[in-house]
Amino acid sequence: MTPYVVLEDLDKHYAEGTTHRQVVLSGVSAQIDRGSLVAIRGRSGSGKSTLLNLIAGLDIPDRGSIRVGGENLHAMTDRARTLFRRRHCGFVFQFFNLIPVLTVRENVMIGLELNAFDDDTASRKTRELLATVHLADRADSFPDQLSGGEQQRVALIRALAHEPRLLLADEPTGNLDATTELEILDLIRRLPGERNTTVIIATHSELVAGHADRVLLLGSGKLTGS
Numbered sequence: 639m640t641p642y643v644v645l646e647d648l649d650k651h652y653a654e655g656t657t658h659r660q661v662v663l664s665g666v667s668a669q670i671d672r673g674s675l676v677a678i679r680g681r682s683g684s685g686k687s688t689l690l691n692l693i694a695g696l697d698i699p700d701r702g703s704i705r706v707g708g709e710n711l712h713a714m715t716d717r718a719r720t721l722f723r724r725r726h727c728g729f730v731f732q733f734f735n736l737i738p739v740l741t742v743r744e745n746v747m748i749g750l751e752l753n754a755f756d757d758d759t760a761s762r763k764t765r766e767l768l769a770t771v772h773l774a775d776r777a778d779s780f781p782d783q784l785s786g787g788e789q790q791r792v793a794l795i796r797a798l799a800h801e802p803r804l805l806l807a808d809e810p811t812g813n814l815d816a817t818t819e820l821e822i823l824d825l826i827r828r829l830p831g832e833r834n835t836t837v838i839i840a841t842h843s844e845l846v847a848g849h850a851d852r853v854l855l856l857g858s859g860k861l862t863g864s
């Protein structure tokens with residue numbers, strides 16, 4: 639199989655003021671096959687969100703390289719990286735997923751519009767996707783009128799709407815009951831087979847990890863696993 643994401647010797651630290659320096663990632667390397675579903679586990683604070691942000695090109699490593707689909711993310715200009723992410727990557731953030739001043743429908747449509755889908759196609763896809771997560775009747779609601787789990791479902795379909803090659807999902811089932819978690823997982827699980835999407839999920843959930851092709855463990859700055 640061809641690797642779709644290649645991480646080479648990544649280091650990342652955060653510094654607060656002059657005294658606090660925290661090393662989060664130290665020499666992280668991995669190859670993630672195209673069309674595979676990989677779960678990243680690790681204790682709270684181990685660096686899962688940090689790593690996903692780096693793979694999305696939302697943050698810059700101190701050292702090392704990240705290639706996605708053969709492109710070296712940090713050899714690109716900022717603009718090229720933004721366009722690459724917009725086209726090829728879907729991201730479900732751990733927190734603050736939806737734009738509060740937009741309705742559910744508008745939140746889903748925005749990614750399609752940024753990718754130059756015409757209005758009719760964007761509306762149709764949005765309707766279909768809302769139906770798959772049982773939220774067709776909530777299209778005109780605002781995010782703060784939805785439950786946490788409903789918001790997460792909207793965030794997931796928004797990340798998938800433009801059919802990205804890479805889905806990065808940070809605790810996408812964190813607020814869900816077991817039944818809804820299974821439904822969401824089923825949707826995510828089908829992506830590698832149906833669209834050859836590469837999926838990387840940061841999760842604490844046993845259920846999600848149990849459905850992954852590979853489980854990687856992040857701890858003490860290192861990524862290990864099968």
Ligand SMILES: Nc1ncnc2c1ncn2[C@@H]1O[C@H](COP(=O)(O)OP(=O)(O)OP(=O)(O)O)[C@@H](O)[C@H]1O
Nearest residue numbers: 652653654662680681682683684685686687688689
């Ligand atoms: N912007 C930041 N500035 C300073 N420190 C940060 C910043 N972002 C994260 N950290 C620290 O880096 C470490 C890794 O954080 P990260 O959010 O990547 O962990 P995580 O594995 O996603 O945790 P969780 O399971 O709780 O979501 C934590 O100790 C955190 O406090």
Ligand SMILES: [Mg+2]
Nearest residue numbers: 686687732808
């Ligand atoms: Mg996190």
